[in-house]
Amino acid sequence: MKTIKNLLLLYAILVAQMPVVAVADNVSEYTIKAGFIYNFAKFTQWPDKSDELKICIFGKDPFGKNIDKIDGKISNGRTIRVIRTQKIDEVRSCHIAFLNIIPPERYLFERALKKIDGTHVLTVSDARNVTEFGVMIGLSINDDKIAFDVNHTMALASDLEISAKLLRLAREVN
Template sequence: MLLSRYLIHLCVTLILSFGVSTAWAAPKSEAEKQVRAQFVYNFANFVEWPDDAFIKPNSPIKVCLFGRVFFAPYLYSFNGSLIGNRALEVSKADNMDDIRAGCHILYVGEDERVRLPTFWGQIRYIYVLSIGERQGFADKGGIINILRTQDRVQFDVNIENALTNGLFLDSDLLALARLIKRNTQKAD
């Protein structure tokens, strides 16, 4: 188990360092789609959900795609992959009831960002790792924000939002993040 976590960590590090370069001619190229799908898959390896987030000890880790997710075909290729003793189950979520039914990882597509202000209060305390791709996503209630900088795809993490949702993020994941954020209020 320790060796497999090390290999996953190494793969993620290599992807962050070399897998996504300035060689991309346009945003959302096939290479970028593959890397974003790999990110979501690897995030599942570095998150700890409480036991009561699952119906049974071998229940799957459900990845829900909310809205249009341009790399969905690549993410579906991970369907059935094992994360520990749990299979990864990727599906489309069309509404809050789909999410409440048991999403562990929720990828929020760009087209659903207008619903976010009221969205966060509805998913609190249901053990959801929320991932998005919009600037400020992790500041406004999301946990992980995948973003493309000038020369690579990176991610920010809001540790406080993760803890609020009952999730624990592995230090290896935090070490790879571009920024680790907290919900701090500015003094006037």
């Protein structure tokens, strides 16, 4: 028991001496990512004319309250609705789907994408190399800054019109 006590003590000292950085809770990766998603809505044209613009988070929600702040906002005359779902079938009626697939394996993405095939959903994910798996927009972090890649071929195949501005600011378009 003595060894444990000593180890815990050592641990306490180590933790106490670490530099503590005060960080505001809501200024995080996913606050900024929510901002990106709002902009993707702004710079994309969907074929339908409904009053609502449904943004769906599929899988475990990494945003928390960060993304609720864009719920109810107006984008191109449509009201944004944030929807969380665990069911891929529900994603079929969404305008934007953030796919949080764990583990981020290619075959799992491909399976999910197959289930929303033939719809007009702008798919977004922040897993590694997702645009190569067929996801339309992939978010990544480089030097603490967020960048995005666009798989324009997939977007066009789903009748989505992504504005030239969005394509210009993308890190990579294919």
